[in-house]
Amino acid sequence: MRESAAETRIGIIGGGQLGRMMILAGKPLGFHFGVVSASRDDPAVSLADRWFPGALDDAHAIGELVEWSDVTTYEIEHIDVRALVAAEAAGGALAPRPEVLELIQDKLKQKRHLERAGIPIPAILDAPDSYPVVQKIRFGGYDGRGVVVLRADTDDRLPGATYYERCVEIDRELAVIVARSTRGESSVYPVVDMEFDPAASICSRTAIPASVADALAERAQSVALNAVAAIDATGIVAVELFVTTDCEVLVNEIAPRPHNSGHLTIECCETSQFEQHLRAVAGLPLGSVRLLTPGVMLNLLGSAGAVGTPFLPFQTELLAEPGVHLHLYGKSAVRPYRKMGHVTITAAVRDDADRVADRVAQYAVVEGRGERE
Ligand SMILES: Nc1ncnc2c1ncn2[C@@H]1O[C@H](COP(=O)(O)OP(=O)(O)OP(=O)(O)O)[C@@H](O)[C@H]1O
Ligand SMILES: [Mg+2]
Numbered sequence: 161m162r163e164s165a166a167e168t169r170i171g172i173i174g175g176g177q178l179g180r181m182m183i184l185a186g187k188p189l190g191f192h193f194g195v196v197s198a199s200r201d202d203p204a205v206s207l208a209d210r211w212f213p214g215a216l217d218d219a220h221a222i223g224e225l226v227e228w229s230d231v232t233t234y235e236i237e238h239i240d241v242r243a244l245v246a247a248e249a250a251g252g253a254l255a256p257r258p259e260v261l262e263l264i265q266d267k268l269k270q271k272r273h274l275e276r277a278g279i280p281i282p283a284i285l286d287a288p289d290s291y292p293v294v295q296k297i298r299f300g301g302y303d304g305r306g307v308v309v310l311r312a313d314t315d316d317r318l319p320g321a322t323y324y325e326r327c328v329e330i331d332r333e334l335a336v337i338v339a340r341s342t343r344g345e346s347s348v349y350p351v352v353d354m355e356f357d358p359a360a361s362i363c364s365r366t367a368i369p370a371s372v373a374d375a376l377a378e379r380a381q382s383v384a385l386n387a388v389a390a391i392d393a394t395g396i397v398a399v400e401l402f403v404t405t406d407c408e409v410l411v412n413e414i415a416p417r418p419h420n421s422g423h424l425t426i427e428c429c430e431t432s433q434f435e436q437h438l439r440a441v442a443g444l445p446l447g448s449v450r451l452l453t454p455g456v457m458l459n460l461l462g463s464a465g466a467v468g469t470p471f472l473p474f475q476t477e478l479l480a481e482p483g484v485h486l487h488l489y490g491k492s493a494v495r496p497y498r499k500m501g502h503v504t505i506t507a508a509v510r511d512d513a514d515r516v517a518d519r520v521a522q523y524a525v526v527e528g529r530g531e532r533e
């Protein structure tokens with residue numbers, strides 16, 4: 161690694177909003193960024209210093225990025241691991257290591273690994289033995305695509321490579337963002353409340369601090385730290401958790417990268433998950449994760465029928481709300497439920513942020529202006 165961050169080149173595989181927000185966080189520290197991404201229109205590309213055109217399985221583009229970069233990281237987990245292994249073998253530095261990605265990409269392998277490490281998870285089933293039961297695709301799922309609850313033996317099942325999990329009775333969903341640096345330092349953020357929108361099948365709203373008792377929050381943090389240690393990742397790792405109606409804390413899944421549930425750390429914590437990720441993969445000291453203010457984050461999604469060029473009829477009204485912080489991802493086309501941006505609402509007490517968020521959630525939906533010209 162170079163003497164100072166101001167000379168360090170960070171490679172990011174994937175050009176979406178997570179990469180974009182990494183760049184926004186890393187520029188003040190002086191980092192240079194290269195991005196592998198298929199389209200010039202992708203959210204991270206216009207902010208990057210170098211664009212390496214290529215898809216997530218383009219071994220040539222990935223090889224060039226890794227060679228250009230001092231350290232290469234990811235903003236998405238659906239990357240061809242063989243390309244990463246080859247780039248590492250050619251002398252590149254990757255954080256986290258390709259093995260971590262390989263483990264995470266296969267949800268069944270991930271779950272079995274956690275189970276063996278003694279991390280509490282919903283029971284994995286070889287075949288449904290009672291209903292309801294949850295069926296999940298092993299590879300490539302996101303935003304709830306690839307997860308179904310089967311209520312009876314006759315229900316439609318997902319095709320392809322899948323597995324089954326015991327359907328647990330969820331009281332609430334939490335997320336814990338953990339950072340582990342290449343120097344072996346680790347830190348854990350305050351616990352986040354996650355709300356899941358069944359219509360959009362997407363995590364629609366998060367809030368910090370989670371409205372749980374201190375003892376439960378500490379248990380969630382300790383389960384998350386153990387889960388992250390079990391997969392030996394570096395950088396930010398997000399751990400999605402269920403609190404069951406029996407007050408058990410179970411790991412749902414792990415993402416080895418900055419995560420939607422951590423967006424509110426930009427305003428609410430001393431060091432954002434994006435800056436922390438960069439510090440961690442560049443081998444710099446981790447920053448403080450102290451909570452600065454309560455906050456609520458809402459995803460700005462495309463409306464149910466939105467297509468074409470996005471427009472935000474609510475922008476003026478939104479920016480007049482107290483404590484509002486708007487983040488748009490610069491996507492050139494909107495689709496139903498596509499994540500177009502997010503808004504974080506801060507307030508001195510969480511109840512006040514919740515009240516503003518309830519109001520904003522009624523109108524902050526991204527529309528489309530028909531087909532793109
Ligand atoms: N075993 C389970 N029992 C009950 N509900 C579950 C179970 N597994 C998943 N769910 C529900 O389905 C949601 C999506 O599951 P999961 O996180 O595995 O999918 P995903 O496609 O990775 O979603 P995302 O990208 O939004 O995280 C969970 O947030 C939870 O509400
Ligand atoms: Mg999930």
